[in-house]
Amino acid sequence: MTPFEAQERRWEAEINRRMGQGDGLEFTLAHFAKSVGADANDPALISFFNNLVRSTAARRIEACRCPLCASVLPANTVETLASCPYCQADFQQEGVEITVEYFYRLEGANSRDIRWVIVIHGMNSRAPWQEEFSWQIANRLRYSAPVLIYKYGWATIDVLITPLHRRLARRLGDRIRIAIKQATGSERPSKPDIIAHSFGTRLFSLILEDPDFQDLEFGRVITAGSIVRPDFDWSSHIESGRVEAVMNHVGGKDSAVPLAQYTIPGAGPGGKVGYASMSTLNVSNPQFGHSDFFVPQNLRTQIAEGGLWYDFLTRPLAHFRPHGAFVPALKWQPACWPVRALIRTLLYVVFCVAGPLSWLRRKIDP
Numbered sequence: 001m002t003p004f005e006a007q008e009r010r011w012e013a014e015i016n017r018r019m020g021q022g023d024g025l026e027f028t029l030a031h032f033a034k035s036v037g038a039d040a041n042d043p044a045l046i047s048f049f050n051n052l053v054r055s056t057a058a059r060r061i062e063a064c065r066c067p068l069c070a071s072v073l074p075a076n077t078v079e080t081l082a083s084c085p086y087c088q089a090d091f092q093q094e095g096v097e098i099t100v101e102y103f104y105r106l107e108g109a110n111s112r113d114i115r116w117v118i119v120i121h122g123m124n125s126r127a128p129w130q131e132e133f134s135w136q137i138a139n140r141l142r143y144s145a146p147v148l149i150y151k152y153g154w155a156t157i158d159v160l161i162t163p164l165h166r167r168l169a170r171r172l173g174d175r176i177r178i179a180i181k182q183a184t185g186s187e188r189p190s191k192p193d194i195i196a197h198s199f200g201t202r203l204f205s206l207i208l209e210d211p212d213f214q215d216l217e218f219g220r221v222i223t224a225g226s227i228v229r230p231d232f233d234w235s236s237h238i239e240s241g242r243v244e245a246v247m248n249h250v251g252g253k254d255s256a257v258p259l260a261q262y263t264i265p266g267a268g269p270g271g272k273v274g275y276a277s278m279s280t281l282n283v284s285n286p287q288f289g290h291s292d293f294f295v296p297q298n299l300r301t302q303i304a305e306g307g308l309w310y311d312f313l314t315r316p317l318a319h320f321r322p323h324g325a326f327v328p329a330l331k332w333q334p335a336c337w338p339v340r341a342l343i344r345t346l347l348y349v350v351f352c353v354a355g356p357l358s359w360l361r362r363k364i365d366p
């Protein structure tokens, strides 16, 4: 074997190791070169990678970075970007240009399996799409990962009262704890991935804040049509390891989310404005309304291989800035309290009238 062949064998071995372990699947040439003790400018290494790309074992991807804070910039906004959405630096003023770098992604293996998923619905859990949703998600996931679809029954007018939220959240937390115990018992990982919609996002955020549930840890979290406040402190939960990563899927035509802060105590328009926490990923679909994420056709697209949700749940996230990724433009402020108080008072009145009816309906139709 010539030294040249031996060297190539070593590189191949490193690629195989990474694919086998599902680790280090995305890297720049410089990083790879460093890990195998090669020179990134070595023509042999460059042609080795060109061959990998040609054989479709690897993909070459362009990533743009802010030259000042090194953040990866949302791919679809780069041409029009005058300043960095992360460090706010004005590129022209600073006399710098966006850094373009290439990285490679090894194909044919995912970084991560979807182990098991807990789906937390919004209100009105009888909507027809939710039946379809349960079916789709349970069938389309490639690894046939178990899916727990959590329903909390009727929560209609209850949402106006905070203590009832907490009770619903505690019930959900208890259920999740049981599921985690069962999962670890059957040698599954202890951290489920979460897909939460609408009011389910609020319940999930309450569990994260509740000291009684501090023992519960989660994998990757997708919130859709979120009514969590944009200033919710996701970062501290990500940094502490309780949550691996968060993607906030925003519907550009969502008309329910902006009303949340007036009707549901503690809620906010996270699913419209986006989350301010820098460690989260906000992705907008301009065509989606509040429940369009779960329309069978859209859902199928999202959880099929290469779909947004599938990619978020399986891919390495260091360079993951899908189409539609955005950083909230303005610092969000809740609407002034007299407005919120007035609207909520009106709704309390409605509650006192309609509450007994809601109770009655639950008794009749649990």
Ligand SMILES: [Zn+2]
Binding pocket: 066, 067, 068, 069, 070, 071, 084, 085, 086, 087, 088, 089
């Ligand atoms: Zn920056």
